[in-house]
Amino acid sequence: MSNRTEALSKPVVEKSDHKQPLGPRYADEKTTLKALEEIKASIKGISVSLDPDDLESHGYAEWSASNIPERPFAVVMPTTTEEVSTIARICTKYKVPMIPFGAGSSVEGHFTAPFTGISIDLSKMNKIVSLNADDMDVIVQPGVNWVNLNDQIKESGLFLPLDPSPTAHIGGMVATNCSGTNAMRYGTMKDWVVNVTVVLADGSVIKTRRRPRKTSAGYNLTCLFVGSEGTLGIITEITLKLAVIPSSYGVATTTFPSVKEAAAAASKLIRRGIPLAALELMDDVQMQVINKTGGAGGRMWPEKATLFIKFSGSTESAVRDNMEQAQEISKAYGGADFELAKSQEEMDSLWAARKQALWAMLALREEGTEIWSTDVAVPLSRMAEIIDHSKENSSKLGLFSSVMGHVGDGNFHQAVMYDPRNAKQTASVKKCVDDMVDMALEMDGTVSGEHGIGIGKKHCLEKELSPDAIAVMRSLKQTLDPHCLLNPGKIFDN
Amino acid sequence: MSNRTEALSKPVVEKSDHKQPLGPRYADEKTTLKALEEIKASIKGISVSLDPDDLESHGYAEWSASNIPERPFAVVMPTTTEEVSTIARICTKYKVPMIPFGAGSSVEGHFTAPFTGISIDLSKMNKIVSLNADDMDVIVQPGVNWVNLNDQIKESGLFLPLDPSPTAHIGGMVATNCSGTNAMRYGTMKDWVVNVTVVLADGSVIKTRRRPRKTSAGYNLTCLFVGSEGTLGIITEITLKLAVIPSSYGVATTTFPSVKEAAAAASKLIRRGIPLAALELMDDVQMQVINKTGGAGGRMWPEKATLFIKFSGSTESAVRDNMEQAQEISKAYGGADFELAKSQEEMDSLWAARKQALWAMLALREEGTEIWSTDVAVPLSRMAEIIDHSKENSSKLGLFSSVMGHVGDGNFHQAVMYDPRNAKQTASVKKCVDDMVDMALEMDGTVSGEHGIGIGKKHCLEKELSPDAIAVMRSLKQTLDPHCLLNPGKIFDN
Incomplete structure (x- = not known):
């Protein structure tokens, strides 16, 4: 987005896409431009773009089920918490909606701009601030990609055990309380966040906690901001717990006559307390999709309901024992085609079908x-x-x-x-x-x-919880963001 | 507390203890009595006591570091969520402080009544509502004792893996986000709560979630109420995740020249990723205390910094492997007197010193x-x-x-x-x-x-977090409890 700050002086060409005009509650176009000028004047060298391509990439995603016609009015790229604070202060002054933007990998339209406003792209805030290996934690900026993080800290023997989309940034992972295949063993994002630094709507900055792994001091603000989808504040720094990289792994796959038998076997595996690292199910159609797109792991697969099981532990023998237990249980529930892998190459090959599932579907x-x-x-x-x-x-x-x-x-x-x-x-x-x-x-x-809920599942959330429970959520939103400027139109209608 | 409801007509004899008079912000004595009459009239058969012994046992605890002279004005014992809702509605109508009371095992004065008001004792709400073994969860009322719970559900092969004071009730455990020796493996209370049913200040009732083990739908109200110490709502029902009871256990103890070496060994044990169930340290003085009060586990102990290590797993061999790994690491860090136990009797004997630590100190x-x-x-x-x-x-x-x-x-x-x-x-x-x-x-x-913070650590919390962070907590309190009737004077001054 270099050399695009001069775009401010260009006419806004994408107006025809903004079907929902800037409402009376929010800044109009002229006022938004004034806010942007003030942001530019207040933050030396800040990247501000009105380039239609940038607005498009910050308001639409091919993989999303929740695209809308509106686009953000501009994209700004702050580099520090202070800069985000300045942006928030100015946006509040002029009543400009603020839409935090991470990697844009949401499928529920979290980063869309239903009331236009400014997309605050945090991808320049991509530093690992401090790895505290002896404390088993790491402090990061929100724009850090989790795969890069784990790659950069692997020498410490520690890792962040979440695995959402490989493109995801930590900020977005926190904002949506993401998880992935490792959640069974390691829980979801909320379980790995020690504290967050948050810029509130008015620009004030709070840190929800210091750096203990455990606390019972005061309200759990950390968990309130985790999963709040950018609607209560903009997360600008995160302290994450880290887990020890297991010294031994194993992978197994096994097929079943139907999803029912596969699920029954899975239930038994869980109830036996076998320390599985992941337990994934793919149906017959998904296995067909894998084969139709050329197979995975260098071969074709039985087109049946299939369990993919990952094992991990601190000793080779523990993992082997667990794999034997799993095989025995699976067989008792009609499991066939049981395959075990212990070498990295074999494991990658067996896990490949699970890993490529979504891509295979897209390719088809x-x-x-x-x-x-x-x-x-x-x-x-x-x-x-x-x-x-x-x-x-x-x-x-x-x-x-x-x-x-x-x-x-x-x-x-x-x-x-x-x-x-x-x-x-x-x-x-x-x-x-x-x-x-x-x-x-x-x-x-x-x-x-x-x-998460984003824009795509608001009507569903209303079915899930009682009006009184949603009223409590709304009252929290109203308290922390009285002008409804933080990612408006997400989670519930304001 | 039987036959004490007639106490309402008796004079209040304990007035001299109420050094802090009912302030203008809260109901005076006459109005509080009126509220109690309305509670009695609205809830058939409700237990209401003004008996000085009950007020004493609900406002003071021998083991607490945060006792104050004030006592609650009355103790009521509801039996259902609806009754709690009625009480809250009436207390809000008359501006009477409400102090939720569990087992009274807090050491930070959570159940004290600095502005008097009504102690809402939830111990009659002690039912296990529903054990859903196939879903690995259980629905309980707040007055259930966790030891009783685990005893009653053990046939299912599942347990709630927290271990605070054996007297604690689930409601208080949730309200203070408790933990105990198992937290290293299993986390704290917040990690085991699927949803809570909460009576808000005005008597409205919300349920924070349905019953999925994992969700990213809307704000995490569950975690907001967990650890809120009764200041945001009164928890009247809880769905808890359960863990699988490990099929194999082991216990080890080992001594070190000083706390420093013990801590270094502990750190290495953690970083090796050995799946420990608990890792506890007691200093030389604590070991002397054990010996001075007659030893524990049928013998006297070396009076040195000692690590108590609990192992658990799904196979005997995994636990044995882990115990060997632990012994090797401990020795490398100067560990001596290494003892291993695999039989239940030996394990109980080794763990006895840890278990009796606080009681030994009290006995001395x-x-x-x-x-x-x-x-x-x-x-x-x-x-x-x-x-x-x-x-x-x-x-x-x-x-x-x-x-x-x-x-x-x-x-x-x-x-x-x-x-x-x-x-x-x-x-x-x-x-x-x-x-x-x-x-x-x-x-x-x-x-x-x-x-938790209770009344004893309010000044500490102010040091821990910034004024802006505490202001956010206060604003949440103000939003959910505008008249500050729910456990007033706890966590922070209102």
């Missing part, structure tokens, strides 16, 4: 079709039932869909292929997702296991 | 002396330093004190003996605790690892 798309990827979570025992029901429902609606489940958490993803130009198909996919959400709620589950 | 008190028990937590690498410093400091101040550390969490307790009738000694113990707190903060730690 015909020109113009898109993937609607969504997730819900239910109590563990209901997993097989909701997957079966969702498969049947999408099939009835004439949709092609595959299922991947973080079965150790009761959390699963359905990826549905559809043509957005086809109104009937678009309506069907929406119905399919709504049905899945409704069934998850009937089972006492949640409308989002790990993707 | 001379007539009239008390124990000031407090805790802080620091980043892992600073543990030895702060323990050494605190030992030295208390010794300089002429105080007898012992140290127990949850060394796997950087959390430790110092128990200091003092005579509350001796002004100089009381001043010394306060200075000793304040110094420890200050040092923890200098090390980027917290003023309370697991006991």
